[in-house]
Amino acid sequence: DVKVTQSSRYLVKRTGEKVFLECVQDMDHENMFWYRQDPGLGLRLIYFSYDVKMKEKGDIPEGYSVSREKKERFSLILESASTNQTSMYLCASSLEGAGANVLTFGAGSRLTVL
Amino acid sequence: EDKVVQSPLSLVVHEGDTVTLNCSYEVTNFRSLLWYKQEKKAPTFLFMLTSSGIEKKSGRLSSILDKKELFSILNITATQTGDSAVYLCAVEGNTGNQFYFGTGTSLTVIP
Numbered sequence: 550d551v552k553v554t555q556s557s558r559y560l561v562k563r564t565g566e567k568v569f570l571e572c573v574q575d576m577d578h579e580n581m582f583w584y585r586q587d588p589g590l591g592l593r594l595i596y597f598s599y600d601v602k603m604k605e606k607g608d609i610p611e612g613y614s615v616s617r618e619k620k621e622r623f624s625l626i627l628e629s630a631s632t633n634q635t636s637m638y639l640c641a642s643s644l645e646g647a648g649a650n651v652l653t654f655g656a657g658s659r660l661t662v663l
Numbered sequence: 664e665d666k667v668v669q670s671p672l673s674l675v676v677h678e679g680d681t682v683t684l685n686c687s688y689e690v691t692n693f694r695s696l697l698w699y700k701q702e703k704k705a706p707t708f709l710f711m712l713t714s715s716g717i718e719k720k721s722g723r724l725s726s727i728l729d730k731k732e733l734f735s736i737l738n739i740t741a742t743q744t745g746d747s748a749v750y751l752c753a754v755e756g757n758t759g760n761q762f763y764f765g766t767g768t769s770l771t772v773i774p
Contacts, residue, residue, distance in 0.1 A: 553705070582762075591766035592751070639705070650755060651697065652762055654705040 552576075553655035555640050561661045568627040570658050572640030579645035581623035582652070583607075583615060586637040595638075598623055599645060630662045665690045669752050669765035676772055680742050684750050684768045687734040692757030696728055696735050699751040701767070706751055709737070742772045 556571040574581065580599050584592040584607075594607030596615040604615050612634060616624045623642075627634055638658045643650040667688045676682055688696065695713045699706035710719045712728035712735060719726050723742075728735045739746055749767040756763065 584764075589766060592753075592764040594762075650695070651708055651711060652753065653708070654699075656705045 555655035570625040574642040578642035580643045582641045667765040673769040684737040686752035690754045694755040701749045
């Protein structure tokens with residue numbers, strides 16, 4: 550069964566802390582994505598990556614960075630967490646191909662910043 | 664600006680009812696439209712639609728796409744409490760595998 554695994558389901562951090570959210574996929578997908586999901590706002594794209602060491606900003610990259618050192622792993626980093634980054638974070642992956650693609654999601658990481 | 668709009672935002676029905684969820688879109692270089700179901704965990708894939716007028720069906724769920732009028736509907740017949748979830752609509756554009764999401768429809772099915 551193909552999977553996208555997010556390392557932490559629930560995290561509580563303090564303002565100013567550095568936060569790492571890890572995501573691993575076992576499907577050999579080229580594309581990986583980080584979204585945040587907030588009530589009434591839907592899913593908003595933070596960053597995506599289409600290859601190792603490659604990254605593209607999404608709609609709301611401010612306050613975030615990402616790292617993709619290996620094809621299967623895509624990390625989201627909050628350099629200095631703030632309360633407005635309290636949210637559900639969803640990682641996803643997809644194949645790169647000429648045809649239509651399906652996004653496969655991880656279970657999500659719910660981050661609370663105090 | 665590319666956008667996806669879902670309606671209604673929320674819906675409460677009784678078991679056995681039939682519901683229709685709507686998704687309209689304005690996305691440059693449309694590639695596909697996807698429906699997902701999200702309970703308190705990862706969104707799970709339901710349907711991918713790429714061609715107009717061809718109904719996709721899975722049990723009590725079905726969906727159809729109208730590429731001329733730029734919308735899709737998701738139908739659920741004989742609803743059950745297990746259908747309670749947020750239903751997400753996403754449209755894939757043709758640039759860099761961009762996916763545009765609606766805000767979702769929250770469906771609650773009461774016994």
